[in-house]
Amino acid sequence: MSGLIVLAERCTACGSCLGVCPFGALSLEGDTIVVGEQCNLCGACVDACPSEALRVERPEAEAEPDQATYRGVWVWVEQFQGRACTISWEMMGQGRRLANELGVALTACVLGHDVGHIAREAIAYGADRVFLVDDPTLAVYRTDPYAAVLVHLVREYRPEIFLLGASARGRDLAGAVATDLHTGLTADCTGLDIDPETRLLRQTRPAFGGNIMATIICPKHRPQMATVRHRVFEVPPADESRSGQIVRVPAILPEERIACRVADFVLESGQVNLADARIIVTGGRGVGGPEGFDPIRELAEVLGGAVGASRAAVDAGWIPYAHQVGQTGRTVKPDLYIACGVSGAIQHLAGMQTSKVIVAINKDPEAPIFNVATYGIVGDLFQIVPALTAEFRRRLGR
Amino acid sequence: MHAIVCIKQVPDTTEVRINPETNTLIREGVASIINPFDTYAIEEGLRLKERFGGKVTVLTMGPPQAREALKEAVAMGADEAILLTDKAFAGSDTWATAYTLSRAIRRLAPFDIILCGKQAIDGDTGQVGPGIARQLQIPQLTYVSRILEIDPESAHIRVERLLEEGREIVDCSLPVLLTVVKDINQPRYPTFMGIRRATRMEIPVWDCQALPEANPEYLGLRGSPTQVVRIFHPPARSGQATLLTGDTPALLAAQLADRLLADKVI
Numbered sequence: 001m002s003g004l005i006v007l008a009e010r011c012t013a014c015g016s017c018l019g020v021c022p023f024g025a026l027s028l029e030g031d032t033i034v035v036g037e038q039c040n041l042c043g044a045c046v047d048a049c050p051s052e053a054l055r056v057e058r059p060e061a062e063a064e065p066d067q068a069t070y071r072g073v074w075v076w077v078e079q080f081q082g083r084a085c086t087i088s089w090e091m092m093g094q095g096r097r098l099a100n101e102l103g104v105a106l107t108a109c110v111l112g113h114d115v116g117h118i119a120r121e122a123i124a125y126g127a128d129r130v131f132l133v134d135d136p137t138l139a140v141y142r143t144d145p146y147a148a149v150l151v152h153l154v155r156e157y158r159p160e161i162f163l164l165g166a167s168a169r170g171r172d173l174a175g176a177v178a179t180d181l182h183t184g185l186t187a188d189c190t191g192l193d194i195d196p197e198t199r200l201l202r203q204t205r206p207a208f209g210g211n212i213m214a215t216i217i218c219p220k221h222r223p224q225m226a227t228v229r230h231r232v233f234e235v236p237p238a239d240e241s242r243s244g245q246i247v248r249v250p251a252i253l254p255e256e257r258i259a260c261r262v263a264d265f266v267l268e269s270g271q272v273n274l275a276d277a278r279i280i281v282t283g284g285r286g287v288g289g290p291e292g293f294d295p296i297r298e299l300a301e302v303l304g305g306a307v308g309a310s311r312a313a314v315d316a317g318w319i320p321y322a323h324q325v326g327q328t329g330r331t332v333k334p335d336l337y338i339a340c341g342v343s344g345a346i347q348h349l350a351g352m353q354t355s356k357v358i359v360a361i362n363k364d365p366e367a368p369i370f371n372v373a374t375y376g377i378v379g380d381l382f383q384i385v386p387a388l389t390a391e392f393r394r395r396l397g398r
Numbered sequence: 399m400h401a402i403v404c405i406k407q408v409p410d411t412t413e414v415r416i417n418p419e420t421n422t423l424i425r426e427g428v429a430s431i432i433n434p435f436d437t438y439a440i441e442e443g444l445r446l447k448e449r450f451g452g453k454v455t456v457l458t459m460g461p462p463q464a465r466e467a468l469k470e471a472v473a474m475g476a477d478e479a480i481l482l483t484d485k486a487f488a489g490s491d492t493w494a495t496a497y498t499l500s501r502a503i504r505r506l507a508p509f510d511i512i513l514c515g516k517q518a519i520d521g522d523t524g525q526v527g528p529g530i531a532r533q534l535q536i537p538q539l540t541y542v543s544r545i546l547e548i549d550p551e552s553a554h555i556r557v558e559r560l561l562e563e564g565r566e567i568v569d570c571s572l573p574v575l576l577t578v579v580k581d582i583n584q585p586r587y588p589t590f591m592g593i594r595r596a597t598r599m600e601i602p603v604w605d606c607q608a609l610p611e612a613n614p615e616y617l618g619l620r621g622s623p624t625q626v627v628r629i630f631h632p633p634a635r636s637g638q639a640t641l642l643t644g645d646t647p648a649l650l651a652a653q654l655a656d657r658l659l660a661d662k663v664i
């Protein structure tokens with residue numbers, strides 16, 4: 001029998017478990033706890049029960065017999081138009097730390113065309129070995145040829161941990177590779193550490209729009225795969241004197257077996273690339289209309305930052321969706337986030353509250369955005385924002 | 399044109415509040431909704447049907463009450479709906495979910511296109527779409543913001559994808575799986591006729607017996623490689639905002655500039 005078990009002899013019907021269930025699956029009927037269909041066996045209630053009356057029984061799956069033969073930590077190094085994405089170096093820092101803890105090697109997988117320089121960079125950022133797959137079919141990211149190479153390499157060389165960035169391409173690729181390999185994949189991790197007893201990777205990530213955090217393991221399948229959220233971890237210093245091995249590997253899929261062709265790429269201006277921005281200036285419903293974004297853009301320009309928007313502003317049609325920050329938009333973690341005329345709804349906060357410094361400019365002193373802000377200014381954004389632009393223009397000499 | 403749309407019923411997180419005393423989610427009275435991204439997927443399916451004829455099938459795996467999500471999709475205009483529900487499916491992670499959905503989709507074949515949301519707002523993984531595509535061995539196009547061309551005759555599709563650096567235009571063959579972002583359209587509301595049809599419709603329920611090809615080892619908790627070992631509440635962002643005060647916007651701006659430069663974030 002597997003599932004959530006209520007031990008009737010221990011349960012005191014105290015109800016401690018009812019409120020902690022993120023799925024609302026528990027109810028108290030008379031003096032028995034009833035487990036509803038929504039139960040996802042997450043175990044939140046088990047921790048909450050003061051009398052240890054709840055237990056999740058897991059079916060005994062056979063461990064893969066050769067699990068112990070999987071060794072080493074791997075990182076996929078994402079590149080765009082021949083330049084490595086910073087998220088990949090953030091992961092190399094984590095990969096190095098995990099590899100050191102486990103006492104194993106760190107391997108980088110560099111896929112692309114004319115990307116030998118990235119393989120050398122990967123060594124500077126901590127790789128002991130680089131699989132370099134340099135082929136015209138890999139010049140632009142496409143799921144099938146990239147997944148085919150990585151699946152092949154994993155089957156051949158058997159890493160125990162495989163990390164990819166939680167970017168659009170990283171999530172696309174990780175989902176495909178983990179499916180083919182029949183292994184677990186934890187999305188959007190913000191914490192990674194090794195359980196010293198079991199050597200298992202403990203992967204921590206936000207869920208429910210950041211309302212709860214979950215720690216996830218993958219005990220019986222290898223590799224343990226995770227995508228890692230952007231800007232959670234520092235980029236380690238590059239050490240050009242490090243040495244490592246570069247192993248050239250051929251691509252797997254010939255062009256005629258690839259179903260997709262990328263016809264064009266329309267680059268967005270720097271003000272849209274929220275993922276890489278160190279500074280983001282965001283406008284909400286308080287900007288009042290499409291023209292209301294003009295002062296927001298000017299401030300962003302002086303600061304060299306990107307322009308963000310709340311869903312209310314996007315839904316009103318004042319600015320395209322690519323600017324939306326939040327649960328249904330982009331998750332960002334800039335050094336500085338300036339929210340102008342944004343109330344701070346929970347879905348918006350989910351996408352920005354881990355920013356280093358948050359400035360809130362809002363007319364309403366009760367706006368929830370002030371609860372997460374580092375600095376707050378209660379006032380009219382149409383007066384404050386232009387004053388800030390003028391001030392920074394002077395101080396930064398721009 | 400046969401479009402299959404995978405939808406998930408999720409708690410409406412706008413209504414999820416944290417109880418500040420116990421630091422737990424307050425679930426009372428929280429409504430269940432169709433995952434917002436999936437409504438865009440339904441709308442896109444309906445538009446394809448309007449252009450090319452054929453039908454839209456909506457599919458969900460979940461507890462019996464997920465039937466409500468299917469009824470809403472039918473009220474919007476979906477032709478057929480399937481509810482996958484069985485104790486054996488409980489506790490599925492994204493691998494097992496994609497596996498189970500893909501086995502159900504095989505029974506619904508032939509199809510031209512599968513539509514999913516970019517991600518579900520409860521789990522936020524975005525992994526189920528790619529998982530289904532790989533299980534079915536069809537190409538996947540994620541984060542689609544526009545279908546630019548589609549021709550069922552020549553089995554060709556051209557889409558625009560929304561990536562960090564900009565918009566990618568991709569050509570691909572059909573059948574294909576798309577995951578869509580909310581840029582793609584504006585979902586319609588259920589119509590009066592649709593609601594009537596949905597109320598009367600008997601929605602077929604498939605349990606694991608209905609998927610004879612599915613390996614029971616790959617279903618539900620047993621078939622899920624990942625295990626949640628702990629759930630906790632994130633530490634609240636500490637401290638209150640330092641409120642800056644000043645008589646004029648210029649004075650306020652100067653103060654803020656001092657602070658931000660001292661914090662070295664500019």
Ligand SMILES: Cc1cc2nc3c(=O)[nH]c(=O)nc-3n(C[C@H](O)[C@H](O)[C@H](O)COP(=O)(O)OP(=O)(O)OC[C@H]3O[C@@H](n4cnc5c(N)ncnc54)[C@H](O)[C@@H]3O)c2cc1C
Binds near residue numbers: 346382412
């Ligand atoms: C499933 C789901 C997902 C969602 N995902 C997202 C998401 O990804 N991102 C997101 O942002 N939202 C999201 N939302 C919506 C979210 O709940 C809020 O509706 C939205 O964030 C509100 O945007 P806002 O703060 O701009 O507008 P409002 O809440 O209307 O706030 C406007 C603020 O501007 C202030 N203001 C007005 N005029 C001025 C002025 N002249 N000067 C200074 N201040 C002024 C007002 O005091 C007010 O506080 C989601 C909702 C749902 C249900």
Ligand SMILES: Nc1ncnc2c1ncn2[C@@H]1O[C@H](COP(=O)(O)O)[C@@H](O)[C@H]1O
Binds near residue numbers: 436
């Ligand atoms: N249980 C489910 N039933 C049907 N479709 C699902 C289910 N879970 C996820 N999906 C689909 O997969 C998408 C991504 O979900 P997720 O990977 O959970 O973020 C959703 O937008 C749905 O289209």
